[in-house]
Amino acid sequence: MNNRIITTYGQNLWKMTIDVLRKAELEKMIPKGSYIGIKPNLVVAKPSSSGATTSPIIVSALIEYLKEYQHDNLVILESSWIGDSTNRAFKVCGYQDISKKYNVPLFDIKQDTYTMKTFNGMKMEVSDKVLSLDFIINVPVLKGHCQTLVTGALKNMKGCISDREKRNFHTRGLHRPIAYLNKIIKQDFVLVDGICGDLDFEEGGNPVQMNRIFCGTDPVLMDSYIASNMGYRPYDVNYIKIAEEIGVGSADIENADIIVLDKDESIAKPSPSRKVQRLSQYVNEKDACSACYANLIQALARLDDEGLLHQFKNNPIFIGQGYKAQECDGLGIGKCTSGVDKNIGGCPPSTPAILDFLKSI
Ligand code: SF4
Incomplete structure (x- = not known):
C-alpha cells in the first residue's frame, strides 16, 4: 500500500482504529511469528488530551487487532525526551494499564544498550532492542513542533536512540539526522493519532480537536500528509525533503491514493487553548x-x-x-x-x- 493513505474521521477512537487497520489489512503485512514493536509518542508524561502523546485507546485497539490475528509477540517501546522519565510517561499516559491488561511488556529505551550505526558518514547510537525487532508499528501524533514545524512518523523514531544521541541530533540541526535515522531504522507501518495534537509544540498545551486517524506504510508520505493537514507543503519541512532525497519514501501527496472511510459529524466545541x-x-x-x-x-x-x-x-x-x-x-x-x-x-x-x-x- 505504498502510496495509499487510509483515513477516517470521528470521535470513536476504538472503532476508527479498527476500521483503518481492517481496510489496510495490516495483519497480512506481518510475517508469522514476528517480534513486533509498537512505538507511540510519549515524549512527556502528559495525557493525550494535552496534545502531546499518543492515545492509549488507539494503542489498545491496535493490540487487540494484532492479537485477533495471533500476532502476539509484542512490545511497547519509548524513550521520553531528555529530562523526563519514560516510566513516568508510561504511567501517566495510561500505558502501564495497557501492559497489565494485555500482557504486553513496556520497554524503556533509555535503559537499553546501543549499537553505533552509520549512514552517509553520520554515526548514531541506535537502541539494540529496536534493532532486534522484526516489524515496527509507529504510532505518532499529528502535531506541531517549534523547530521543525511538524512532528510525525519520521521524527518519532528519535525515541529509538540514546539520550546522548538526542543531544547530538540537536547540535547537527535535527533535520538531516532525523532523515538519516530513518534509513537506519525502517518502520513498517504508521498509524497516526490525529485526534487532538498540539498546534505548535511537541510537549502539548494547545491541543486542536482534529478528530482523525490515518495509516499507511510510507513514513515520508505520511509526514507529507501530516504537514498538509497543518497547512504546510511537504517541502516546508526540511527533514521530509531530505528523507525523500535519500530514498526513505515519497513526498508526492498530490498523487497519493487517499481513501476516506468516514466523515466527522461531531460539532466543534470551544477549545480551552x-x-x-x-x-x-x-x-x-x-x-x-x-x-x-x-x-x-x-x-x-x-x-x-x-x-x-x-x-x-x-x-x-x-x-x-x-x-x-x-x-x-x-x-x-x-x-x-x-x-x-x-x-x-x-x-x-x-x-x-x-x-x-x-x-x-
Ligand atoms: S460544517 Fe458543513 S462544510 Fe464543513 S464539514 Fe460540516 S457539513 Fe461539511
Whole structure:
C-alpha cells in the first residue's frame, strides 16, 4: 500500500482504529511469528488530551487487532525526551494499564544498550532492542513542533536512540539526522493519532480537536500528509525533503491514493487553548463539524505565522451548518456557507485549500 493513505474521521477512537487497520489489512503485512514493536509518542508524561502523546485507546485497539490475528509477540517501546522519565510517561499516559491488561511488556529505551550505526558518514547510537525487532508499528501524533514545524512518523523514531544521541541530533540541526535515522531504522507501518495534537509544540498545551486517524506504510508520505493537514507543503519541512532525497519514501501527496472511510459529524466545541481561542476570534461559527473547524484553525495559524491574520479583522469568516442557505457578505468556508459572498466549497475543505482561498482574498 505504498502510496495509499487510509483515513477516517470521528470521535470513536476504538472503532476508527479498527476500521483503518481492517481496510489496510495490516495483519497480512506481518510475517508469522514476528517480534513486533509498537512505538507511540510519549515524549512527556502528559495525557493525550494535552496534545502531546499518543492515545492509549488507539494503542489498545491496535493490540487487540494484532492479537485477533495471533500476532502476539509484542512490545511497547519509548524513550521520553531528555529530562523526563519514560516510566513516568508510561504511567501517566495510561500505558502501564495497557501492559497489565494485555500482557504486553513496556520497554524503556533509555535503559537499553546501543549499537553505533552509520549512514552517509553520520554515526548514531541506535537502541539494540529496536534493532532486534522484526516489524515496527509507529504510532505518532499529528502535531506541531517549534523547530521543525511538524512532528510525525519520521521524527518519532528519535525515541529509538540514546539520550546522548538526542543531544547530538540537536547540535547537527535535527533535520538531516532525523532523515538519516530513518534509513537506519525502517518502520513498517504508521498509524497516526490525529485526534487532538498540539498546534505548535511537541510537549502539548494547545491541543486542536482534529478528530482523525490515518495509516499507511510510507513514513515520508505520511509526514507529507501530516504537514498538509497543518497547512504546510511537504517541502516546508526540511527533514521530509531530505528523507525523500535519500530514498526513505515519497513526498508526492498530490498523487497519493487517499481513501476516506468516514466523515466527522461531531460539532466543534470551544477549545480551552488560549491560542486557539485567539485564532477563533476571526471566525463566525455556527454548528461547524469538528474536522472542518480544525482545518480552518490550522489555516489561520499559518496566516498568523506569516503576519497576515490582521487582514481578516474586518472581513468576517463564516463556517458551519448554521449558515446553510444564508446569504451575507464575507468569506465562507465549506459547502454549508455557499450563500456567503466569497466561498470555498468542500465538505470539509482541506487546510491547504482554505489557506489558498484566504490568501487569494
Ligand atoms: S462544510 Fe458543513 S457539513 Fe461539511 S464539514 Fe464543513 S460544517 Fe460540516
